[in-house]
Amino acid sequence: MTRRYSALSLLREGLNGQRGWEPAWRDPTPKAHYDAIVIGGGGHGLATAYYLAKNHGLTNVALIERGWIGGGNTGRNTTIIRSNYFFPESAAFYEFSVQLYEKLTDELNYNIMFSQRGMWTLAHDRHGLEMARRSANAMLLNGIDAEFHDGPSVYANIPGLNPNPRFPILGGVNQPRGGSARHDAVAWGYARAASALGVDIIQNCEVQGFIIEGGQVRGVETSHGTIRSDRIGMAVAGHSSVLAAKAGLRLPISSYALQAFVSEPVKPCLDTVILSPATGTYLSQSDKGELVLGAGLDLYLSYAQRGNLPWMERAAAGVLELFPQFSRMRFLRQWAGIVDVVHDSTPIIGPTSVGGLYINGGWGTGGFKAVPAGGWCLAHVMATGQSHPLASAFGLERFESGAMIDEASASGIAH
Amino acid sequence: MLLIDCPFCGPRAEIEFRCGGESHIQRPGPHTHVSDAEWADYLYYRENPKGEHRERWFHSTGCRRWFNAARDTVTHQFRVTYKMGEACPEAGESAVSETAPSAVAGGIV
Ligand SMILES: Cc1cc2nc3c(=O)[nH]c(=O)nc-3n(C[C@H](O)[C@H](O)[C@H](O)COP(=O)(O)OP(=O)(O)OC[C@H]3O[C@@H](n4cnc5c(N)ncnc54)[C@H](O)[C@@H]3O)c2cc1C
Ligand SMILES: [Zn+2]
Numbered sequence: 323m324t325r326r327y328s329a330l331s332l333l334r335e336g337l338n339g340q341r342g343w344e345p346a347w348r349d350p351t352p353k354a355h356y357d358a359i360v361i362g363g364g365g366h367g368l369a370t371a372y373y374l375a376k377n378h379g380l381t382n383v384a385l386i387e388r389g390w391i392g393g394g395n396t397g398r399n400t401t402i403i404r405s406n407y408f409f410p411e412s413a414a415f416y417e418f419s420v421q422l423y424e425k426l427t428d429e430l431n432y433n434i435m436f437s438q439r440g441m442w443t444l445a446h447d448r449h450g451l452e453m454a455r456r457s458a459n460a461m462l463l464n465g466i467d468a469e470f471h472d473g474p475s476v477y478a479n480i481p482g483l484n485p486n487p488r489f490p491i492l493g494g495v496n497q498p499r500g501g502s503a504r505h506d507a508v509a510w511g512y513a514r515a516a517s518a519l520g521v522d523i524i525q526n527c528e529v530q531g532f533i534i535e536g537g538q539v540r541g542v543e544t545s546h547g548t549i550r551s552d553r554i555g556m557a558v559a560g561h562s563s564v565l566a567a568k569a570g571l572r573l574p575i576s577s578y579a580l581q582a583f584v585s586e587p588v589k590p591c592l593d594t595v596i597l598s599p600a601t602g603t604y605l606s607q608s609d610k611g612e613l614v615l616g617a618g619l620d621l622y623l624s625y626a627q628r629g630n631l632p633w634m635e636r637a638a639a640g641v642l643e644l645f646p647q648f649s650r651m652r653f654l655r656q657w658a659g660i661v662d663v664v665h666d667s668t669p670i671i672g673p674t675s676v677g678g679l680y681i682n683g684g685w686g687t688g689g690f691k692a693v694p695a696g697g698w699c700l701a702h703v704m705a706t707g708q709s710h711p712l713a714s715a716f717g718l719e720r721f722e723s724g725a726m727i728d729e730a731s732a733s734g735i736a737h
Numbered sequence: 738m739l740l741i742d743c744p745f746c747g748p749r750a751e752i753e754f755r756c757g758g759e760s761h762i763q764r765p766g767p768h769t770h771v772s773d774a775e776w777a778d779y780l781y782y783r784e785n786p787k788g789e790h791r792e793r794w795f796h797s798t799g800c801r802r803w804f805n806a807a808r809d810t811v812t813h814q815f816r817v818t819y820k821m822g823e824a825c826p827e828a829g830e831s832a833v834s835e836t837a838p839s840a841v842a843g844g845i846v
Contacts (some may be wrong), residue, residue: 563785574781576758577810622756623810625787631738632752665781722777 363387369697441500560660581629686737
């Protein structure tokens with residue numbers, strides 16, 4: 323029986339014909355009642371279940387996923403992790419997340435392949451340059467690592483950049499501790515660790531409705547029957563509005579398709595993550611050698627996980643603008659995920675107007691980097707009834723009070 | 738690529754258009770009587786259905802006029818497009834074939 327992953331267990335199983343590995347998590351039949359239910363088996367839901375058990379001692383917990391673990395946006399994103407935000411609230415929250423990521427492989431005993439290869443945001447005109455300086459200063463003031471570079475320094479740091487692009491590269495901001503992680507591994511690692519602490523991970527089970535009595539949630543109706551709990555958290559990314567409507571709730575959320583692509587794999591040629599707002603593209607190279615690139619949002623409501631051609635063309639053009647030598651590479655595959663966008667580009671974590679029902683959502687295009695902190699904070703509010711200090715500004719009430727945290731206009735974050 | 742039937746110009750490619758979000762939204766008033774919750778709803782809360790959505794589109798590189806559409810957010814099929822100020826034709830009213838003899842109210846090509 324091989325429960326712990328290590329160099330020694332690898333060696334042992336290698337000699338043993340790989341016959342001793344156990345399934346990474348149990349496959350239990352749902353019980354009739356749990357102390358807490360988490361809906362959504364993406365990174366946020368799995369992290370929530372794990373921290374409910376780990377930080378709060380709640381182990382009689384069900385995680386309910388309608389498809390398979392990590393089959394949502396957590397398995398569809400471009401895996402970029404960073405904390406280069408502007409407002410103190412967001413900076414503190416995302417920085418906490420990056421710090422949790424830094425320890426995650428050890429903590430979960432699962433290699434999430436977190437690679438802090440740096441994350442560059444390029445500036446292509448005078449305004450971009452001003453934005454870059456402001457962003458670097460804001461990050462430093464928030465205690466986050468940031469480096470401002472002028473054009474020649476960008477070129478010295480990123481080999482292969484087009485020496486003569488149509489949109490000149492005048493400078494950039496690098497967050498050296500930014501980078502990427504293997505997204506499936508993040509989901510699988512949390513699932514395995516949560517299951518080991520007693521959490522029931524129930525796949526292929528759709529939540530179809532809520533049992534609500536006198537304004538308090540009492541359980542869910544699922545494709546596997548009724549499961550009761552007075553404490554329910556939902557982290558269903560692109561489907562937040564659809565699921566919330568089943569509890570009679572309306573959310574300030576619009577759902578859009580966001581698409582990504584990978585090229586055929588090639589030898590290492592790009593050792594950092596690049597975002598170029600002006601050319602509308604972001605890219606990195608995976609450990610497998612594929613170029614991973616993302617496009618912008620299809621700006622009409624969508625629940626179709628496919629994305630559109632005009633954006634695909636724009637993203638490809640943006641990459642070729644930066645690296646003309648990639649023009650002969652082929653796209654291997656393309657896909658899209660549905661992301662929940664809110665007006666101030668800041669997540670929603672906290673209670674709803676239904677007692678006992680909590681939400682984690684509104685991540686827009688950027689919630690992968692937030693998985694550890696998002697799970698941590700949803701678990702906290704579910705277990706204690708109080709918002710975690712790091713997420714106390716992220717409640718639904720801000721849309722009424724006007725206390726928005728508008729990261730889109732402040733830091734130029736896409737979501 | 739979507740083919741979108743502008744009520745003024747006819748079917749054109751998606752890249753000529755910009756979507757302006759939910760249509761038929763009424764500003765609440767008089768403002769002295771509107772609660773914070775009602776303002777929040779008007780400013781930030783939108784219909785986000787998995788299914789038919791009534792929305793505004795702008796023919797930005799064509800006639801530069803706004804019009805309305807009923808579009809399915811799962812299939813991306815446009816059921817009908819109609820002019821600003823008009824009521825949305827209900828399903829079965831055959832508005833599609835009347836306004837677009839080519840029987841293309843917009844779809845995926
Ligand atoms: C193309 C693309 C690129 C991206 N790039 C980045 C990036 O580089 N960096 C970054 O930080 N973020 C990125 N993101 C955003 C990021 O992927 C998401 O914000 C994040 O994965 C959300 O995690 P989640 O756990 O909330 O959702 P998900 O992983 O989508 O999980 C939600 C789960 O809920 C399940 N579910 C839904 N309804 C029900 C129901 N009724 N019953 C049971 N289960 C249900 C779904 O099946 C799904 O598995 C990107 C997103 C996309 C689409
Ligand atoms: Zn027109």
